[in-house]
Amino acid sequence: MSSRTSKKGISTVGSSPFDSWITNDEELTSLLRQEWDRQTSTLQLIASENFASPAVMAATGSILTNKYAEGYPGRRYYGGNQVVDEVEDLARRRLTALFGADHANVQPHSGANANVAVYQALLEAGDTILAMRLDQGGHLTHGSPASMTSKIWNFVSYGVTPRCDDPSTPGELIDFDNVRELALRHRPKLIVAGATAYARRIDPAPFREIADEVGAMLMFDSAHVAGLIAGGSHPNPVPYADVVTFTTHKTLRGPRGGAILCREEYAKKIDSAVFPGQQGGPLEHAIAAKAVAFKEAAQPSFSQYTDQVVKNSIAFAHALAREGFRIVSGATENHMVLVDLREFDAELTGKVAQEALDRAGITTNRNTIPDDPRSAFITSGLRVGTAAETTAGLREDEFATVASLMATALRERDDDAALERVRNEVASLCGAFNPYVTFTK
Ligand SMILES: *Cc1c(COP(=O)(O)O)cnc(C)c1O
Numbered sequence: 001m002s003s004r005t006s007k008k009g010i011s012t013v014g015s016s017p018f019d020s021w022i023t024n025d026e027e028l029t030s031l032l033r034q035e036w037d038r039q040t041s042t043l044q045l046i047a048s049e050n051f052a053s054p055a056v057m058a059a060t061g062s063i064l065t066n067k068y069a070e071g072y073p074g075r076r077y078y079g080g081n082q083v084v085d086e087v088e089d090l091a092r093r094r095l096t097a098l099f100g101a102d103h104a105n106v107q108p109h110s111g112a113n114a115n116v117a118v119y120q121a122l123l124e125a126g127d128t129i130l131a132m133r134l135d136q137g138g139h140l141t142h143g144s145p146a147s148m149t150s151k152i153w154n155f156v157s158y159g160v161t162p163r164c165d166d167p168s169t170p171g172e173l174i175d176f177d178n179v180r181e182l183a184l185r186h187r188p189k190l191i192v193a194g195a196t197a198y199a200r201r202i203d204p205a206p207f208r209e210i211a212d213e214v215g216a217m218l219m220f221d222s223a224h225v226a227g228l229i230a231g232g233s234h235p236n237p238v239p240y241a242d243v244v245t246f247t248t249h250k251t252l253r254g255p256r257g258g259a260i261l262c263r264e265e266y267a268k269k270i271d272s273a274v275f276p277g278q279q280g281g282p283l284e285h286a287i288a289a290k291a292v293a294f295k296e297a298a299q300p301s302f303s304q305y306t307d308q309v310v311k312n313s314i315a316f317a318h319a320l321a322r323e324g325f326r327i328v329s330g331a332t333e334n335h336m337v338l339v340d341l342r343e344f345d346a347e348l349t350g351k352v353a354q355e356a357l358d359r360a361g362i363t364t365n366r367n368t369i370p371d372d373p374r375s376a377f378i379t380s381g382l383r384v385g386t387a388a389e390t391t392a393g394l395r396e397d398e399f400a401t402v403a404s405l406m407a408t409a410l411r412e413r414d415d416d417a418a419l420e421r422v423r424n425e426v427a428s429l430c431g432a433f434n435p436y437v438t439f440t441k
Contacts, residue, residue: 047385094294101261108258111247121273131192194221204240227251231306254293315396319403350379356413
């Protein structure tokens with residue numbers, strides 16, 4: 001049975017995890033109900049989001065939330081950790097098996113914490129890190145002036161090649177000549193591969209080659225694509241990188257959190273950088289949920305899921321291009337599509353597009369595109385992703401429909417009635433593809 005939203009906005013959902021979220025706190029229950037309705041009656045196209053399984057959410061809400069467990073399995077500061085030790089060991093074993101890594105740390109509270117812990121473990125303050133430019137797809141923790149990372153370490157940034165509209169020689173791809181040239185000139189101690197707004201496959205091999213050439217260590221930040229790697233849809237950086245960091249809640253579809261994989265030689269340093277270096281007590285309920293997600297990601301059905309995510313994203317990009325949008329780098333090879341809005345409508349900014357789409361029930365985020373003439377707050381781009389709605393069951397045909405709904409909403413963004421019509425179409429599509437009905441099938 002699918003979710004139906006009545007006029008009062010009260011959902012009448014068949015089998016869903018919603019029932020277990022009803023608390024004795026009326027105000028909060030009402031907010032949870034509203035968020036359930038939002039997530040299941042509007043389209044979730046934010047590339048870093050997903051729908052976690054009921055099992056992941058059950059573990060997140062489990063009794064493990066009560067336990068203090070500073071330290072690591074077998075080496076805790078408080079008593080009573082016999083069971084918790086087994087939970088954390090289970091998560092670590094499942095994770096090292098999933099990626100074929102020597103060592104795993106499953107305690108980072110987030111992807112950002114995982115990255116900072118690695119810098120702290122491997123570097124001294126003031127050391128040089130070569131990472132991707134923020135305005136071309138890098139993450140805040142790759143040296144943004146707004147991030148503490150830029151105050152402690154010295155960042156040098158590589159970028160993408162210039163735009164080229166000839167599809168046989170695509171531009172806006174990681175510029176490996178630039179990476180090598182900067183590496184030779186600045187001799188970084190660490191090179192960071194990985195991005196937050198980049199729709200192409202990131203090949204770890206050329207990064208390893210350059211790192212070896214200059215004697216640098218290599219960290220692969222696979223925050224976005226960890227699920228695609230686990231599912232076998234993207235190359236595994238573990239054989240190439242000294243350290244791999246990621247989030248567990250993006251394409252990997254687990255609870256919110258981070259994790260670190262590393263070679264045995266760095267295990268001790270990484271563990272002490274996470275705790276006591278950076279964090280206090282680990283979130284063992286989140287670690288239990290990570291264990292659930294790692295098991296789910298090892299199933300053949302997860303590979304089918306990640307393959308479908310990529311197929312959907314390719315179909316989505318084609319359909320958006322047919323509607324007149326320019327696709328940054330001309331294509332996608334992962335779960336996201338970076339859209340340049342200027343060819344669709346020179347006046348349309350990312351900020352206005354995001355707001356109009358919100359009113360039409362389509363959740364996206366504005367994003368800078370390479371050489372964006374507008375500020376990071378306004379932008380000329382939009383980032384959309386297929387990970388969440390693929391979990392809900394959408395396939396290529398539905399993503400083509402979504403592209404045309406987006407184009408209609410943006411063309412008619414000043415017409416309230418038109419936006420309302422799109423919103424109704426979106427709601428009926430979402431009614432037919434409720435993730436929590438799909439999970440139970
Ligand atoms: C999302 C992301 C992070 C940070 O993850 P949080 O859990 O939000 O802290 C780090 N690096 C990259 C490349 C990301 O995309």
